Amino acid sequence: MRNQELIRKAEMTLASLKTGGLMNATQSNTFIRMMQNTPTVLNDARIIPMESDSQKIEKIGFGQRILRPAEEGKALDAKDRVVPATSTVQLNAKEVIAEIHMTYDSIENNIEKDGIQQTIMQMLAERAAVDIEELIVNGDTTSADPFLAQMDGVRKQAVSHIVDANGAEISRQMFKQAYKAMPSKYLRVPQDFRFYTSPSLEVEWKDQVANRQTGLGDAAIQGGLSSAFGVPVKGLANMQPYDEAGTDVSDILLTHPKNIIVGFSRHIRIEVEKDIRSRKFIIVLTAKLDSKFEEEDAVAKVMKVKE
Template sequence: MAAKDSLQKVTTGDLGTGGTLPREMFDEFFTEVQENAELLDRVRTVPVGQSDTRIPKIGVGERLRRAQGEDSTQNESGVNTDYVDIDCEKGSVYWSLTRETVEENPEREDLANTILSLMSQQWAVDTEDLGVNGDESDADAFINQNDGWLTIASARGMPTYSHTDGSGNAQPVRSDLFHNAIQTMEDKYERMDPIFVMSNSQVQQYSFHLTERESGLGDSVLFGDSELTPFDYDVLGLPTMPDTEALFTPAQNLIYALRYDVRVDVLSESDETFDNDLFAKYKIVGKDDFEIEDENAGVHITDIAAP
């Protein structure tokens, strides 16, 4: 059964103590979160059992092969056994459903379960937004829930490429941006298939730039016959990515951790539901975190001119 189909059929009877999703339903929820967010579908996603925990590094770009003599055990000396610290923060998606909406909709009571699926999709979209833009020092109540990958990259000193001219002026997206970012990254990380992550607007701007060139590539891009793969690297455009920044890193270097105990609260009998004639009130509550395994395995691109 597909994750989305299963979640559309969630009822209060399916939930564990305190509204916690059973393990198999959590797995389906987690899968749907990934599938409804482009970047989350490519990063390293890790379900965890505790808010404060550690997960093993996968050794992005590291040499793991070691010599092994006959009739001897493998020598693990020097193999990466470090860990990434995870510190999950609580977040929620909250909504109400009026009785008229249920009674006047052909789906009637099934509508509540369909909306639950839609809200899990909203969790995915909001989570990806927070994963990109999160900054605990920001005044905005959404942004300061957790530090996202851009904030972590800046705080940890990820190698930076400033896309400016000799006078320090921000420059538009051109092929030199991709070339210079690639040259900034250590060679050993390039075998991990790094990708460029930038805003949809900048991807469109670069596509338009290519169509202005009198070449076969320009025609292919214009008619949608060619994907953008500068120097044979994928480019992922996101609506939540700032226009002035981009990342060049292996997708698996970015980590999203979610605690198993995702909770779905359904309140159908209360003074508020009675007074406002509500069918029910709903809330999805989860604890998650974003991390970067190796800050050196990437390039933080800054000072890109707005399209």
């Protein structure tokens, strides 16, 4: 197939991605699932499709004992009656963007195999998932980075149950303190929770477990998911270290994965442009999202852990 024919076919195939710019609901849901399949925090979190750029999530539950001693033929006194606690989580979507540049040469093989559309969608989903995880984890409205300054991420949102490691190296005592800092009413099934760390801290913890020379230690050094006090320890690529008095430190978050809510507006847009001077196609994805803890009280954070 001659080069010009390849380029014409690429134009037709890429044009089919646009659908007027906005994805329909089915396309949006499919793309979000593709992002979830990428090994990031999106793979664990609770994903909420937002009908608009702003959405409230209603919460209802009982935070206290509801059972009382029963007396035959007698209703409970007013002081013994309970009502559920209600509250809301407010999501306000912020716009993010991902961009892929593909040269004419780079698409040739995919064109011949009719695989370019799927390839592009997969590339966009993988790149977007990494960028979105960075925002969800490290977002900080006071940041000098305009991308991260769009919203506060989960590291900054965790404020209720804090353990300060003061630059000490990772140890089981840190996990123990985080575990004890978490209100016990949430930790009914510890194995469903996660200790989220940086990849470096995850490796350090696996190394400590491996030194025990047990079956568990062998599994850890072989790449298995290590745990601490029954809670799996998982590294997030974007939970990067920060400087504290000249020392690189990071954080450990303890929470249930589904306590992390990520809301995506259905208004996902893909636009394609051909740059004939650079001999490439430019594919741009824009989406709107927000992330909150459903219950911030159900989060413990160990801060300033030496990398």
